Amino acid sequence: xxxxxxxxxxxxxxxxxxxxxxxxxxxxxxxxxxxxxxxxxxxxxxxxxxxxxxxxxxxxxxxxxxxxxxxxxxxxxxxxxxxxxxxxxxxxxxxxxxxxxxxxxxxxxxxxxxxxxxxxxxxxxxxxxxxxxxxxxxxxxxxxxxxxxxxxxxxxxxxxxxxxxxxxxxxxxxxxxxxxxxxxxxxxxxxxxxxxxxxxxxxxxxxxxxxxxxxxxxxxxxxxxxxxxxxxxxxxxxx
Amino acid sequence: xxxxxxxxxxxxxxxxxxxxxxxxxxxxxxxxxxxxxxxxxxxxxxxxxxxxxxxxxxxxxxxxxxxxxxxxxxxxxxxxxxxxxxxxxxxxxxxxxxxxxxxxxxxxxxxxxxxxxxxxxxxxxxxxxxxxxxxxxxxxxxxxxxxxxxxxxxxxxxxxxxxxxxxxxxxxxxxxxxxxxxxxxxxxxxxxxxxxxxxxxxxxxxxxxxxxxxxxxxxxxxxxxxxxxxxxxxxxxxx
Numbered sequence: 001x002x003x004x005x006x007x008x009x010x011x012x013x014x015x016x017x018x019x020x021x022x023x024x025x026x027x028x029x030x031x032x033x034x035x036x037x038x039x040x041x042x043x044x045x046x047x048x049x050x051x052x053x054x055x056x057x058x059x060x061x062x063x064x065x066x067x068x069x070x071x072x073x074x075x076x077x078x079x080x081x082x083x084x085x086x087x088x089x090x091x092x093x094x095x096x097x098x099x100x101x102x103x104x105x106x107x108x109x110x111x112x113x114x115x116x117x118x119x120x121x122x123x124x125x126x127x128x129x130x131x132x133x134x135x136x137x138x139x140x141x142x143x144x145x146x147x148x149x150x151x152x153x154x155x156x157x158x159x160x161x162x163x164x165x166x167x168x169x170x171x172x173x174x175x176x177x178x179x180x181x182x183x184x185x186x187x188x189x190x191x192x193x194x195x196x197x198x199x200x201x202x203x204x205x206x207x208x209x210x211x212x213x214x215x216x217x218x219x220x221x222x223x224x225x226x227x228x229x230x231x232x233x234x235x236x237x238x239x
Numbered sequence: 240x241x242x243x244x245x246x247x248x249x250x251x252x253x254x255x256x257x258x259x260x261x262x263x264x265x266x267x268x269x270x271x272x273x274x275x276x277x278x279x280x281x282x283x284x285x286x287x288x289x290x291x292x293x294x295x296x297x298x299x300x301x302x303x304x305x306x307x308x309x310x311x312x313x314x315x316x317x318x319x320x321x322x323x324x325x326x327x328x329x330x331x332x333x334x335x336x337x338x339x340x341x342x343x344x345x346x347x348x349x350x351x352x353x354x355x356x357x358x359x360x361x362x363x364x365x366x367x368x369x370x371x372x373x374x375x376x377x378x379x380x381x382x383x384x385x386x387x388x389x390x391x392x393x394x395x396x397x398x399x400x401x402x403x404x405x406x407x408x409x410x411x412x413x414x415x416x417x418x419x420x421x422x423x424x425x426x427x428x429x430x431x432x433x434x435x436x437x438x439x440x441x442x443x444x445x446x447x448x449x450x451x452x453x454x455x456x457x458x459x460x461x462x463x464x465x466x467x468x469x470x471x472x473x474x475x476x477x478x
Binding site: 006007008010011013151152153154155156157160180181182184185188189192202203204 | 245246247249250252390391392393394395396399419420421423424427428431441442443
C-alpha cells in the first residue's frame with residue numbers, strides 16, 4: 001500500500017502517474033471553483049493553460065453554450081465573463097454551460113495528472129465526498145497519488161494541508177503503508193493546524209487574495225463539505 | 240525582514256535570488272560531500288550537471304591536479320576516481336586537488352542559486368558555522384533564501400528539516416518576520432522530529448542509501464558540526 005504526495009505539478013515524472021488513482025488539489029482557488037461550477041449545474045469544465053488557449057478552444061462554439069472564466073495574477077481576465085472565483089459559479093450563471101477555465105496553477109496540476117485513472121478533483125468544499133471516493137480507489141488499488149497545484153511552481157501550505165488531511169483519512173486502519181517524504185510531511189501538517197480555517201488563514205495565497213479584496217473567496221474555500229460532487233478529469237474535460 | 244525557503248531548485252524564478260544571500264542544502268549527499276572535501280584540503284569543488292560535463296571540463300587539465308567524483312542513481316560513475324560519498328573525501332585523497340563533482344540533485348540546486356551573493360553551502364556537518372554565517376548575512380540584509388536540493392524535482396524531508404533548523408536559529412529574537420509557506424512548514428518540522436538522526440532516518444533518500452549499503456554515509460551526514468568550513472559558491476567554483 002502506497003501514497004505519494006507531490007507538492008507541485010513539477011514533481012511527477014513522465015509515466016509516474018500512468019494508470020494510478022490521482023487526486024488534484026488547488027484550494028485557492030481552481031479546484032474549489034471547478035467543484036462549485038459542476039455542483040451548480042455546469043455541463044463540464046475545460047481547463048486551459050492560458051487565456052489565449054481558452055479563447056481558441058471556444059472559437060467555433062455556439063455563444064450561448066459556454067462561458068469563459070479565469071484569472072491572471074488572481075484577477076478576472078479582461079473580456080471574460082467570469083474570474084476564478086467559486087462565488088461566481090452560481091446555478092443562475094453556470095447551469096447547462098460548459099465553462100472554459102484559464103488559471104495559473106490549477107491547469108498545470110491537471111495537466112500533470114493526465115494519464116491517471118481516475119483523476120479526482122478535490123478541495124475543502126467537497127472534502128467528505130472526496131475522501132470517500134479516494135479511499136475507495138486506494139483500498140481497491142493499494143495506491144494513490146495526490147498532486148498539489150502549489151503556487152507558481154512553489155510549495156503552497158493550503159494544498160499541502162489538504163493533502164495531509166486526505167492521507168490521514170485514507171490510510172486510517174491500514175497498518176503497513178509506504179509514504180513518500182511529502183506525504184509524511186503533509187500528514188504532520190494536520191497536527192500543526194487546528195483546521196481548514198487555521199491552515200487557510202496562514203498561507204501566502206490567502207494573504208494575496210485578501211489584499212485584492214477577495215477574502216470572501218478564502219472563507220468560501222475554507223468551508224468543508226459545501227458540495228458532495230467529486231468531479232473527474234478525463235480527455236481534457238472535467239465532469 | 241524576510242526568509243524564503245524553496246523545497247526544490249525549481250521554485251525560484253529567474254531573478255528571484257539576484258543579489259540575495261542564499262543557502263544551498265543537499266544533505267544526502269552533495270553538500271555534505273562538498274563540505275568534507277573543502278574542510279579536508281581540496282582546493283575547490285566544481286559542480287557539474289552530468290558526468291559528461293565533468294569529463295569535458297577536465298579535458299585540458301593536468302591529470303594530477305584534479306579528481307573526478309560523482310554519482311548516478313547514488314552509485315559511483317564508472318571511470319571516476321570517487322563517488323559522491325563524504326567519507327571518501329579524506330585529506331589523503333583530496334588535499335590540494337580540485338574536485339569536479341557530478342550529482343543528480345546537488346548541482347541543479349547550486350545552478351538555481353546563481354546570482355545569489357553570497358551563496359553558502361550548508362549541511363548538518365557544518366550546521367553551527369553555517370547558522371552563524373547565514374545569521375550574519377540575514378541581520379545585515381534583512382533577507383535570506385534557502386534552496387533545498389530535494390530529490391529528482393521532489394520534496395526531500397532531510398533538506399526541508401535542515402532548512403527549518405536554519406530558519407529557527409536565524410530568526411531567533413526577531414519579532415516581525417515574513418516567511419513564505421515553505422519556510423513556515425520547514426519551521427514546523429523542527430518540532431516534528433527529535434533531531435538530525437530522527438529526521439534523516441525517516442527520509443526516502445536514507446532508505447535508498449541503506450539499500451545500496453551506503454548507510455554509513457547517512458550516519459556521517461547526520462552528525463552535526465564535524466566541520467567549521469562554510470564553502471561559498473561563485474563563478475561556478477565552490478571554495
